[in-house]
Amino acid sequence: MQEYDVVIAGSGPAGSTCAKALTDEGFSVLILEKEALPRYKNCSGVLFGQTQELIKSYFGVDAPAEVYCSNKYIEADDIREWDPIHGYVPYSWETDKDGRKFSRTYQNIWRNTFDKWLLDQSGAKYIDSARVKAFDASDSSVNVHVQMAQSKEPAVFKCKYLVGADGNASTVRRLLQSAQTTGPAQGGKMASFQSYYKLVSLGSLQKDSWTVFLMPDIGDFILCVHQKGDYLVLHVGGKDGRNLRDSMEKFKELLSRQFGVCLGEHWRDEGCKLDLLPVFLGEGRVLVTGEAAGFIYLNCEGISAAMDSGYRCGKAIAQTLKSGGKPAIDLYEEGCQDIRAHLEKCISQMRFFA
Numbered sequence: 001m002q003e004y005d006v007v008i009a010g011s012g013p014a015g016s017t018c019a020k021a022l023t024d025e026g027f028s029v030l031i032l033e034k035e036a037l038p039r040y041k042n043c044s045g046v047l048f049g050q051t052q053e054l055i056k057s058y059f060g061v062d063a064p065a066e067v068y069c070s071n072k073y074i075e076a077d078d079i080r081e082w083d084p085i086h087g088y089v090p091y092s093w094e095t096d097k098d099g100r101k102f103s104r105t106y107q108n109i110w111r112n113t114f115d116k117w118l119l120d121q122s123g124a125k126y127i128d129s130a131r132v133k134a135f136d137a138s139d140s141s142v143n144v145h146v147q148m149a150q151s152k153e154p155a156v157f158k159c160k161y162l163v164g165a166d167g168n169a170s171t172v173r174r175l176l177q178s179a180q181t182t183g184p185a186q187g188g189k190m191a192s193f194q195s196y197y198k199l200v201s202l203g204s205l206q207k208d209s210w211t212v213f214l215m216p217d218i219g220d221f222i223l224c225v226h227q228k229g230d231y232l233v234l235h236v237g238g239k240d241g242r243n244l245r246d247s248m249e250k251f252k253e254l255l256s257r258q259f260g261v262c263l264g265e266h267w268r269d270e271g272c273k274l275d276l277l278p279v280f281l282g283e284g285r286v287l288v289t290g291e292a293a294g295f296i297y298l299n300c301e302g303i304s305a306a307m308d309s310g311y312r313c314g315k316a317i318a319q320t321l322k323s324g325g326k327p328a329i330d331l332y333e334e335g336c337q338d339i340r341a342h343l344e345k346c347i348s349q350m351r352f353f354a
């Protein structure tokens with residue numbers, strides 16, 4: 001059986017940043033990713049100012065050119081809301097954190113290449129097409145049971161800590177706690193669906209802008225459209241159970257009729273369900289981080305929350321492994337106070353859940 005100091009489920013921003021905090025301290029880390037890499041992710045793929053700072057602070061480098069869309073920049077002032085009564089009004093995605101202001105020039109990335117680049121920077125060993133199915137934890141170690149795509153027999157990896165950085169539908173979190181939740185729920189079950197079309201004409205939509213529509217007759221929460229390279233990405237969201245393909249057709253019809261948008265060939269669809277989870281950080285030798293832990297700053301800024309919580313999770317484990325003092329979960333709880341506070345602030349200001 002292979003042994004590591006830490007095994008991490010999930011190769012998104014939370015998993016890679018958690019790994020980086022640990023490998024920087026010399027610990028051995030294995031990341032297990034259920035998808036084949038590089039994997040796509042249902043996301044607008046925008047790096048807000050805070051995220052840009054975290055990349056520099058935690059990884060010490062800027063992301064390379066290939067992670068960016070050809071239209072790399074989106075100015076915060078070019079994010080606008082539109083409704084049939086008021087027309088365009090300014091729309092703000094960000095809530096200041098600890099009184100700090102961040103760059104208002106956002107960066108437009110491809111999540112598949114960005115996440116793979118971050119993973120390569122993490123210093124961890126990784127295996128893709130490897131799904132964490134179960135674990136058994138004792139006082140001193142954790143055995144992680146993994147279904148690998150190329151073998152029928154599950155593999156078992158032994159580690160001192162397991163981290164669930166496995167996103168909104170976290171298996172690790174579900175196995176750990178199914179019933180016990182802490183803190184207030186942020187909302188209910190939502191679903192998100194987006195489609196990429198070759199861009200023929202933006203019509204009257206402003207170039208390099210991001211337009212948000214709050215139209216309850218089409219979707220229960222945000223509808224938006226923005227350009228990624230040669231593609232236009234259309235997003236619709238709704239309460240779980242709403243027919244989002246129907247919403248998408250209505251949205252396309254609105255864009256064509258009202259704005260003269262002309263779409264070319266359909267490239268791909270992405271979708272996911274979103275359970276707005278209360279914050280839960282794990283217990284004993286099994287911690288959860290990123291969106292799995294409930295860290296996503298509404299309005300949907302999640303990459304910074306994932307990286308920041310992932311890093312603090314990794315640092316907490318590293319400190320306990322080195323000094324043997326306080327349990328990692330306690331250090332992690334203490335280290336996440338400001339992230340929790342910011343999350344609460346974002347929830348109090350969130351705008352788009354009908």
Ligand SMILES: Cc1cc2nc3c(=O)[nH]c(=O)nc-3n(C[C@H](O)[C@H](O)[C@H](O)COP(=O)(O)OP(=O)(O)OC[C@H]3O[C@@H](n4cnc5c(N)ncnc54)[C@H](O)[C@@H]3O)c2cc1C
Nearest residue numbers: 010012013014034044045046132166167290291302303306
């Ligand atoms: C429509 C939409 C638009 C968004 N736009 C933005 C945006 O523009 N900017 C922004 O900052 N945030 C955005 N977000 C939020 C952001 O995408 C997430 O919050 C962020 O990706 C969370 O990172 P994570 O590492 O916690 O999880 P994820 O990025 O979801 O990564 C989790 C990984 O775990 C893997 N995994 C899952 N289960 C297992 C398992 N059992 N075993 C092994 N691996 C597993 C998954 O395949 C995945 O690769 C958006 C979200 C949505 C829904």
